[in-house]
Every structure is written in structure tokens, then in C-alpha cells.
Amino acid sequence: MKSNCVVKQEDNFSGTTKRPRRNRNNAVIRSMVAETQLSAEALVFPLFVTMQKASSAIPSMPGIFRFSKEDLLHEIESCLSVGLKSFVLFPAIEESLKDNKGSYGLKANNFYVECIHEIRSRFPEAFLISDVALDPYSSDGHDGLVEDGIILNDATVKLLADMALLHAQAGVDMIGPSDMMDGRVAAIRKKLDSSGYHHTGIISYTAKYASAYYGPFRDALESAPRFGDKKTYQMNPANRREAIREALLDEEEGADVLMVKPALCYLDVIHELRQHSTLPIAAYNVSGEYAMLKAAAANGWIDYHRAMPEMLLAIKRAGADIILTYFAKEFCSLSSTQ
Ligand code: PBG
Numbered sequence: 001m002k003s004n005c006v007v008k009q010e011d012n013f014s015g016t017t018k019r020p021r022r023n024r025n026n027a028v029i030r031s032m033v034a035e036t037q038l039s040a041e042a043l044v045f046p047l048f049v050t051m052q053k054a055s056s057a058i059p060s061m062p063g064i065f066r067f068s069k070e071d072l073l074h075e076i077e078s079c080l081s082v083g084l085k086s087f088v089l090f091p092a093i094e095e096s097l098k099d100n101k102g103s104y105g106l107k108a109n110n111f112y113v114e115c116i117h118e119i120r121s122r123f124p125e126a127f128l129i130s131d132v133a134l135d136p137y138s139s140d141g142h143d144g145l146v147e148d149g150i151i152l153n154d155a156t157v158k159l160l161a162d163m164a165l166l167h168a169q170a171g172v173d174m175i176g177p178s179d180m181m182d183g184r185v186a187a188i189r190k191k192l193d194s195s196g197y198h199h200t201g202i203i204s205y206t207a208k209y210a211s212a213y214y215g216p217f218r219d220a221l222e223s224a225p226r227f228g229d230k231k232t233y234q235m236n237p238a239n240r241r242e243a244i245r246e247a248l249l250d251e252e253e254g255a256d257v258l259m260v261k262p263a264l265c266y267l268d269v270i271h272e273l274r275q276h277s278t279l280p281i282a283a284y285n286v287s288g289e290y291a292m293l294k295a296a297a298a299n300g301w302i303d304y305h306r307a308m309p310e311m312l313l314a315i316k317r318a319g320a321d322i323i324l325t326y327f328a329k330e331f332c333s334l335s336s337t338q
Pocket of ligand 1: 135179214285286287
């Protein structure tokens, strides 16, 4: 019988008895001792929806689209068929509907709310996370209200809580505040609870850094800040202790899941939050991280089919239970055909 052992009998010249390679002898033992598993259950697929009639490609994110409402529903159906069940939805809002208060985002039955409604009724089995922030609706391209060039915290938080309630009423499973204002988790929790939405969760963007890796996402939504940057609310990439501080606050304020964003340059932060909280930890493998790998693959500089799962595995190994990633569908399609 042919053994699948690839190790050859040889003399023990070194006299060593400790041989870690024994646990790598063949595929069976390698899987048996694998410390980290990647599976569809851990993945959340970000989806962009446009108010336009037709879907459009996003040049800096090959393979990702701004879907029309109709195409979005088809996409969700096709994701469900490969075992991908969780989604976070981002709206591309028409420029003419943006203002400096983000008013459209708070309108009952706005386009985004309609989409949530429709997904909820067509696909009750889909797990849906909404994005709560002002930037898709803001003519300033900021996540908060702007006055004299300053981002207002508490006035923004009030709007975010109202927006969260709209999304909960439309049927999302979880609210995803991506704004980084102080105190917004507590305000959203309070608003949801006082309106009877105790069961609607909060996946908080806890440690969201002022990162260059969001570029392609801002292309997709045309949501780049029209002046300045986001450094007075998003975190300084130099800081790790501050992420723990944010985590402790979010946990205290009632978050159900803590998120680190981006993922790859912040694996140490993911690990740190894993040590400091008993809550599930999520990591957002962001648009720029997706774009880098796709660009290298398109140039033939990297073996995409190995590099992609290796990237996701690293995020998991660092301590993330949940990964939001634009690779989710491709990962699930590849796994479901294996
Ligand atoms: C904004 C928001 C951003 C992302 C998600 N929500 C960009 C930003 O903060 O400017 C980025 C996601 C990605 O790059 O994939 N509320």
C-alpha cells in the first residue's frame, strides 16, 4: 500500500528528538493540527447599491459593483447559493440629494431603507448589517455634521441614533456605526431599546483608523471628504492602547461586536482587543487591501488563489471571529466547488 507519508527513512545525524516537521508530514496531519479554520460562516460581504437604473463597475475594485436595486437582489440570491449569508450594505447616493446635514439619510422610506425592506422580505434568511454614518449623504463628505470646519460630536450622535432606528424598523439584524463619534453606541442602544428594538444588535466600528486604505471605497460612493481629513475622529495609526480604551467604552456602552478597521496593518490591534474583551471581534478587510491584491494578481505578480485565503487566515489567526471582506463571495464560490 502506498503511504501518503513523504518523509524518507534516513540516519539521525543531528541526534535531535524534537521534530516539529512530524506534524507536517502529510495533508491529513496538517489539517488535523491546523489551529485556525476559515469558513463561510465567519464572512460578511460588503455590497454597494446605487440609485441609478444600471449597475456599474468600480475601476479601483475589480470584480466589485455598485448594484442597481434589481441586480442587488440577484447578487444576494447568488451569494446565498454558495453559502454566504451575511451582508453589510452601503448606498451610493445621488449628488443632488446630498446636503450638509445628511438629511436624505434620515428620511423615512429613503432609497437605502427601501432596499433593506426589500432584501428583508425577499430573503429572510440573509443576515443584514446596515451602515450608520453621515458620509454617504453629506455634501461635506464627512461622517459627522460640520460647523465652521469642525466636526460636531453630540449633534451628530443624535442623528446617528435616529438613523439607526430607521434601519432597525426596516429590518436589519445589526447596526454598524462607522462614524467614530464619542458616545454613539450608548445613544443608539438607548434609542433602539426605548423603541422596542432590543433584539437589533450593534457591530461597532470600535478601532477605526484614519487610513489611506479606504481610497477605493470612497471612489465607489464618491464620498471622499470635500475638505480636510478624518483625523479628528478616526484613530491615529500610531496607536494601540487607545484601541483598548475605545473597546472598553464600546463594550460598556452596549456593543455586541467590536470591530477593527482596516485589518492587515492592524493585526496587532485585533489581537489586543481579543485579549481585552469577551465580545466577538470583527475585522474589516478594506477596499485598499482588496485593491492591492487584485492589482498584483492582474499583473501576474502573485498567486491570487493562494494569497487570498492566506490573507483571510492571517486576520482570523490574529483573533478575528468575523471578517468583513470583498473576497467573501469568491472565497465561498471556490470552497463550494472544491
Ligand atoms: C465611512 C466608511 C468608510 C468605509 C466604510 N465606512 C470610509 C471612510 O471612513 O472614509 C471604508 C470601507 C473600505 O474601505 O472598504 N463611514
